[in-house]
Amino acid sequence: MLNVGKIEEGFVLDHIEAGKSLEIYHHLKLDKLDCTVAIIKNARSNKMGKKDILKVECDIDTLNLDILAVIDHNITVNVIKDGEIVDKKELVLPREIHNVLKCRNPRCITSIEQELPHIFVLADEEKEIYRCKYCEEKAGNSSTW
Amino acid sequence: MRHLMNPLDFSVEELDRLFDLANRIEKDPAKYAHACDGKKLATCFYEPSTRTRLSFEAAMLNLGGQVLGFSDAGSSSAAKGESVSDTIRIVSCYADICAMRHPKEGAPMVAAERSGIPVINAGDGGHQHPTQTLTDLLTIRSLKGKLGGFTIGLCGDLKFGRTVHSLINALVRYPDIHFIFISPGELKVPDYITDMLTERGISYKEVIRLEDCMPELDLLYMTRVQKERFFNEEDYVRLKDFYILDKSKLSAAKEDMLVLHPLPRVNEISVEVDDDPRAVYFKQAQYGVYVRMALILTLLGIES
Numbered sequence: 001m002l003n004v005g006k007i008e009e010g011f012v013l014d015h016i017e018a019g020k021s022l023e024i025y026h027h028l029k030l031d032k033l034d035c036t037v038a039i040i041k042n043a044r045s046n047k048m049g050k051k052d053i054l055k056v057e058c059d060i061d062t063l064n065l066d067i068l069a070v071i072d073h074n075i076t077v078n079v080i081k082d083g084e085i086v087d088k089k090e091l092v093l094p095r096e097i098h099n100v101l102k103c104r105n106p107r108c109i110t111s112i113e114q115e116l117p118h119i120f121v122l123a124d125e126e127k128e129i130y131r132c133k134y135c136e137e138k139a140g141n142s143s144t145w
Numbered sequence: 146m147r148h149l150m151n152p153l154d155f156s157v158e159e160l161d162r163l164f165d166l167a168n169r170i171e172k173d174p175a176k177y178a179h180a181c182d183g184k185k186l187a188t189c190f191y192e193p194s195t196r197t198r199l200s201f202e203a204a205m206l207n208l209g210g211q212v213l214g215f216s217d218a219g220s221s222s223a224a225k226g227e228s229v230s231d232t233i234r235i236v237s238c239y240a241d242i243c244a245m246r247h248p249k250e251g252a253p254m255v256a257a258e259r260s261g262i263p264v265i266n267a268g269d270g271g272h273q274h275p276t277q278t279l280t281d282l283l284t285i286r287s288l289k290g291k292l293g294g295f296t297i298g299l300c301g302d303l304k305f306g307r308t309v310h311s312l313i314n315a316l317v318r319y320p321d322i323h324f325i326f327i328s329p330g331e332l333k334v335p336d337y338i339t340d341m342l343t344e345r346g347i348s349y350k351e352v353i354r355l356e357d358c359m360p361e362l363d364l365l366y367m368t369r370v371q372k373e374r375f376f377n378e379e380d381y382v383r384l385k386d387f388y389i390l391d392k393s394k395l396s397a398a399k400e401d402m403l404v405l406h407p408l409p410r411v412n413e414i415s416v417e418v419d420d421d422p423r424a425v426y427f428k429q430a431q432y433g434v435y436v437r438m439a440l441i442l443t444l445l446g447i448e449s
Binding site (some may be wrong): 116134135 | 229251252254255269271272
């Protein structure tokens with residue numbers, strides 16, 4: 001089994017659905033950070049069978065937890081200091097997300113007024129459904145990251 | 146400040162108060178003839194809609210107020226590229242209340258967020274048309290004496306018809322309503338609506354032929370197949386004449402059934418039906434004025 005060393009300062013995103021780590025890497029804009037990032041794919045997991053892990057050696061404050069929660073709120077966020085886990089962040093679905101998803105409904109006012117923020121509102125917590133605040137289009141149908 | 150974007154913005158109790166006020170206006174319009182003296186309504190219509198705009202203007206004029214505005218985007222500063230946000234800020238300086246229609250969904254909400262005056266959504270694309278729903282509810286409540294305890298058939302374009310979606314969402318808040326959706330397969334009511342009805346335990350059925358359910362209905366809500374909602378002309382031409390209500394179909398209906406239609410009709414209701422006492426769609430247009438009068442008074446805080 002491949003061995004990736006532990007990090008001293010930063011955070012570890014654990015229990016990522018297998019195959020999703022690269023997507024998350026891009027959504028969190030980790031490619032823009034000048035720090036060490038380890039992407040571990042298809043690691044063995046008792047709970048999930050297979051999982052991905054991201055280890056990032058930078059301050060947790062650079063991480064947009066809202067985006068992460070919308071992508072998959074089952075991901076575990078471990079905050080690391082001096083090589084030890086000092087905190088576990090719980091991901092909660094945000095009530096509103098601003099400029100994360102883009103409404104692609106061609107009939108939405110946001111399609112013609114460029115300065116408007118793209119706001120999605122949590123319409124159904126149980127089913128994890130977000131809708132555009134303006135046209136109520138469901139996220140996923142015609143919205144993109 | 147209160148706006149109206151969606152018919153569900155008002156609770157059932159608030160709607161009851163609004164409809165009571167509308168019925169008081171209906172009984173004694175003279176009493177309200179000067180209720181809005183000195184007030185101005187701006188009708189900002191970015192797409193043509195003679196009926197809704199005239200209804201709003203008639204409502205304000207009946208209340209003694211004045212109206213100003215534009216009736217299509219070409220004659221407004223939108224043609225020069227002005228945003229809705231900027232337009233409403235300017236309109237807020239000129240008027241006390243605004244009714245806005247826009248082809249883009251959510252435009253009136255953008256306006257409401259930046260407005261200094263109450264904004265009424267007078268229709269935003271295929272999204273919402275709350276004052277039509279209030280009109281429908283007031284018509285049913287006034288002529289049936291109640292909201293609830295009936296079987297309603299909704300016929301025609303149930304896929305793109307925003308008036309139908311809004312009406313269903315508004316009616317599910319009342320008890321004991323059974324829905325019958327009458328449409329061709331291509332224009333069926335969207336899944337999210339039938340899912341919502343199932344989740345809430347509200348009974349409904351879907352049929353293709355109007356004749357299959359006519360005797361069951363207490364209310365029949367007819368709709369037009371709207372050309373502007375189709376991207377493809379061929380589909381529109383194929384489906385536009387799918388349902389035509391005529392005297393022979395109506396003969397199977399209950400004596401006290403009501404036929405409603407948001408208007409304008411094209412040919413989905415034969416003119417021979419117009420004289421039938423069950424045809425109440427022109428009365429419905431009159432109730433549209435009363436409910437808009439009540440709404441203006443309520444949003445301006447003059448009477449509730």
